[in-house]
Amino acid sequence: MFRISRVISTVAIILLILLDLLYFLHIWPNSKKIICDEIYFNDTLASILKPRWSGSRGHAEVANFLFEQLNSLGFLAIREELFDQRKYTNILGILNVDATRFLMLTCHYDSKFLPTAPHYVGATDGAVSCAILLNIAKTLNAYLREEFSNRDDIGLVLVFFDGHESTLAVEEDYNSLIGSRRFAQVETIPLLNIEVLITLNLIGAPNHIFLSHFMNTYGLHERLVDIETKLGKSGQLTKCHTLFHKIKDHESDIEDDHYPFLSNGVPSMHIVPHAYPEYWHTQMDNVTNLYWPAIRNMNLILAHFVYEYLQNHEELSSLVHKYSFVLPNGGP
Template sequence: MAIAKTNLFLSFSLFLAFNNFVTLAKLPDYALSLAKLNDDNHLEYALSKILIPRVVGSSGHRKVQDFLISELESYGLTVELDRFSERAPIFGNLTFTNIIGKYNPNADEFLAIACHYDSKYFPNNPNFVGAIDSAVPCAIMLNVAKIITPHLSKIKQKSNLGILYIFFDGEEAFKDWSNKDSVYGSRHLAKKMSEKVTATQGTNEIKSDIDRIEVLALLDLIGARNSKFRNFFPNTEALHSLLVNIERNLFDEKQLEGKNFQFLASYSDNFVDDDHRPFLRRDVPILHLISTPFPKQWHKPSDNAANLHWPSIRNFNKVFRLFTYIFVFVHDENVNFRFKNLNANW
């Protein structure tokens, strides 16, 4: 009963904070205009550069790393590298590099958008490319950043909010998934951000970098046919509902392909372990956008370009692009999404 009451309170608070966007009957003109600013050629180009074997330490991994850095810099973002070494099963000591593209890097608070860019190591399948896992999420993040960054400059007076585009390294286990053999990059970055403490410019408040993240939106397993995205955390329910509402509105405006809704207005209490784990343990609010049930090609040789469903990719990309822009556009003051979910099995 206590959990249910708290969830209702948080949903109502966030409903107010986002100026009724959760139940908006019609998207405003500026949002519809942004929905039409597609750059599918760039989306396909970005994916082609990422969709190669990219196991940590390989030449493909370095190529993708260089491409991500170059792209983020070309959008005018400030790029920061979090490079470190750690021992891993099979390979021994490896160098990992998290890549962070920052929009408005001196902001007091941040919307963090993340995915992982490494591909899984399979000893019997060295050509595994991990299309949905997670080349497509990487390409979507780049495409979103490329399209919305010039438009965000029009509302840059909202200096209290920035965006972090985080490309985690080493999400995949090298042998067997465990707390130690998985999410290498996010574990390192979460620890680093929790230890770095500075004063905010707006309020001169002393906060760690991790406490300046309002929400971490993690993208994973995107691009398969009939993918479904549910809400996993009660404190970000309003944000998931915003995605649901944007998708329904775009469908009504005939801005989406097909008739398949990907964002469901349903809650799942199943914890899916992923790069958000180290941030969740430090009370960072999480919006986990992962397809459940997992697509049939997950961790199989069939997770390749031939089995991608491009209408689903383009639709997800458009919905998430509007979500990101609206989050910044309506953000007049810092919103506290933090809430200890006592039922989370992590």
């Protein structure tokens, strides 16, 4: 009798393992081994981590660096210059320019000018997000240049917005969003052609988790959770707390460069932590205080997500739903 019970228990365990395997095969079709280039990421971040408020020498250097990197990675690199009391420059890169729809990944590259902290580099506030976007392009470069190239159903756009930070009253913490407002206003990419927009910000502090902010892209947020779980089970992630959670925080959000697009009905995801980093808008927001396990895992999770979205476009685009969106408190 004991032997029979043991056999039944063994069979049950095997069945659970098989069911688990089938589940992940279902949520991860056409999976591939993706390895992030950590040396490239570190070098990229080092090139961005400098004071770079709009109009500064560091700002021009970072803009040139972003443009050159997009060129070298095979993107059509564009400088979108605009004037609003001073010159601002959005930097964007496009793959498959003739596609009918686009996945658009965005962040801001300018840093805030702080009179009390002239060497403020905004590590979590822009710099890490910029490096992540370029690292996704570098990690997936062979796929993007070969298999993905010349598709007409989906293209990829990376946008590094300028004018995110307020400049007229530098002591204030509100965002001006000059670059993203102008981009949406003139439709640098036609808004109807942006299938989903993903904005990254404030990434790299310890103990932060990432929740869903919008119901119409909750299915994609669930996919991020599933990808993190899969990578964790396969031993590919660095030891760290869980980043993405299937929690709907749809009543709150942090103002960011996705707002001008949201107000025009573009489905959006905001990859931003549940709270501001401890050293936000202080000189302590530097490389010393970054939490590297979370950054490494975020790099890998997002690279897998972008690959999966592009590779299985028809399936994943069906998870995105359109509806008119009202910004919290009426929006900016």
